[in-house]
Structures are given as C-alpha cells and as structure tokens.
Amino acid sequence: MAIEPGSKAPEFTLSNQFGEKVSLADYQGKKNVVLMFYPFAFSGTCTGELCALRDQYTDFVNDDTVVLSVSCDSPYTLKAFAEHDQLTHPLLSDFWPHGDVSKAYGVFLDEKGFATRGTFVIDKDGMVRWSVVNGPGEARNSDEYKAALAAL
Numbered sequence: 226m227a228i229e230p231g232s233k234a235p236e237f238t239l240s241n242q243f244g245e246k247v248s249l250a251d252y253q254g255k256k257n258v259v260l261m262f263y264p265f266a267f268s269g270t271c272t273g274e275l276c277a278l279r280d281q282y283t284d285f286v287n288d289d290t291v292v293l294s295v296s297c298d299s300p301y302t303l304k305a306f307a308e309h310d311q312l313t314h315p316l317l318s319d320f321w322p323h324g325d326v327s328k329a330y331g332v333f334l335d336e337k338g339f340a341t342r343g344t345f346v347i348d349k350d351g352m353v354r355w356s357v358v359n360g361p362g363e364a365r366n367s368d369e370y371k372a373a374l375a376a377l
Contacts, residue, residue, distance in 0.1 A: 266306035
C-alpha cells in the first residue's frame with residue numbers, strides 16, 4: 226500500500242543520471258519535492274510523462290519546488306534516456322538494492338520487478354501532502370500535481 230498523505234516521507238539517497246548522490250534530506254527546509262516513480266526509461270508512457278514535465282518545467286521547478294523522478298533502471302540507462310529526450314531534472318536510480326525506495330513508498334510491484342506510477346508531493350518539512358498511484362499503463366495527469374503544489 227502506498228504511503229498516505231499526512232505521513233512522514235521515507236528518507237532516501239539514490240544516484241542520479243550522472244552518478245551523483247541525491248537525498249530527500251537535501252531539500253528539507255528548502256524546497257517542496259514532487260517525487261515521481263515510473264516503470265522504465267524509454268517506454269512509451271514513461272517517455273511521454275517525462276517529456277511533458279520537460280515541456281512544463283517552469284510549472285514544477287522553481288525557487289520552492291524540485292522534481293525527482295525515480296525508476297529501477299541503472300544510472301547508465303537514465304543518463305542515456307536523459308540525453309536522448311533532453312530531460313534536465315534529476316532521474317534517480319532505484320536499481321540496487323533493487324527497488325528499496327519504491328518499496329518504502331509502497332509503489333514497487335514485486336510480481337513485475339518495477340515501480341508503478343506513483344507521485345508524491347512532499348512539503349519542505351518532509352511530510353507527504355498529496356499522492357496519486359496509477360497502474361503501469363495509466364498515464365498521470367500533471368494538472369493534478371500542479372494543483373497539489375498550488376495548495377501548499
């Protein structure tokens with residue numbers, strides 16, 4: 226079961242597409258975080274969602290907010306994906322230990338070996354304020370998390 230709004234967001238440290246360590250704690254007290262889990266780099270729906278974020282970048286990334294996208298792909302795959310689709314926000318690898326952060330947020334699909342589409346809006350205090358979880362083939366509506374950010 227996915228972590229619910231009103232819960233403390235589980236802390237994590239993962240490598241981004243450049244091999245740099247990124248922690249949720251890096252943003253505590255500084256920025257709200259849109260934490261977006263997705264199944265796989267280069268898959269149709271995932272590519273569409275991440276390119277929509279790229280195209281609406283200023284709606285999500287500003288002085289108060291950062292977007293972090295997480296998949297179980299390796300950092301090398303994420304680097305190629307980011308370069309191929311000109312994605313500039315951090316793509317985080319939950320590759321090893323396989324899916325640990327996805328499991329902590331309740332969006333890892335054990336029977337499939339990857340994370341489903343979960344989005345969590347985390348405030349500057351590290352509290353989950355909004356979330357939505359969709360199935361692997363169900364695209365998210367970015368307007369929903371824009372509204373959640375506006376409510377903070």
